């Protein structure tokens with residue numbers, strides 16, 4: 145079939161905020177623009193030390209992204225999902241093999257309750273990941289590339305340097321394991337959750353995305369106002385995560401938990417049915433998943449802070465060395481098996497004797 149062309153991209157406006165009173169998690173905001181002022185790094189490190197081992201979700205402000213830049217990506221996200229299904233399916237990802245690059249459709253029929261979203265994962269812009277994309281994406285290639293690189297260079301890198309400082313290790317330690325040009329799979333994700341009827345949602349326990357941790361290093365969730373993202377507190381309670389317009393929500397994911405011997409917590413989160421005043425709009429998400437280079441072994445780093453806390457290399461949880469790529473592929477493939485109905489319960493063990501942190 146001939147690919148759809150979108151001549152000009154209509155500007156994107158966000159849906160209205162909910163008027164419902166929801167119980168929100170109290171999250172700290174790290175203003176990373178402070179890193180360029182004297183004393184800023186120490187102030188942010190002190191702040192990180194106060195909260196980071198309790199809750200792995202936080203905000204980043206002072207990140208340098210304009211509201212307009214973010215809405216341009218949402219305009220692309222919206223236009224992408226409006227492409228005909230047959231066209232999108234030409235770019236399907238091979239999740240059975242643990243490869244999440246490309247398009248994942250929403251499940252239908254009996255499995256609809258397990259999976260209520262469409263995704264398009266655009267990998268980092270390196271020769272390793274050259275692959276076909278729809279004309280819409282090709283037409284806006286440079287803009288998407290600039291956006292992705294900006295997250296990597298201007299948000300991820302300063303945070304990795306800050307975390308290394310907090311861990312009292314060489315400040316380049318984590319950065320050297322997240323080189324953009326190296327092999328490894330980071331991606332920008334466009335995502336669309338489809339509103340369902342009250343009845344269909346009730347049958348699925350009002351869950352749009354089951355509780356999970358992410359398998360990468362840090363996940364960056366750009367502003368979107370449809371409430372639904374919830375974080376599980378250390379006490380096991382679910383609380384909504386507010387999405388301030390000027391902030392990026394960040395969550396720590398599995399790879400960083402492994403690298404930090406469990407100090408930086410990969411946080412369980414889920415997405416639930418939107419409040420009644422927001423159920424008519426689809427919920428679009430714009431997310432960047434940063435991940436260590438493919439060959440990085442997920443072993444705790446030798447850190448004076450972790451040693452003082454008793455979280456040294458001996459706390460390695462794997463029965464044999466597992467790389468960032470192996471962990472992610474195993475998680476994606478297991479998730480595929482549940483989502484597509486090959487198994488009826490999420491599988492606990494992922495690889496080398498280590499289980500998913502959360503399964504229900």
Ligand SMILES: O=C(O)CCC(=O)C(=O)O
Nearest residue numbers: 335358365373413415429
């Ligand atoms: O859409 C969201 O707010 C969260 C999505 C999410 O947790 C994920 O894709 O891993």
Ligand SMILES: [Fe+2]
Nearest residue numbers: 356357358413
């Ligand atoms: Fe997630």
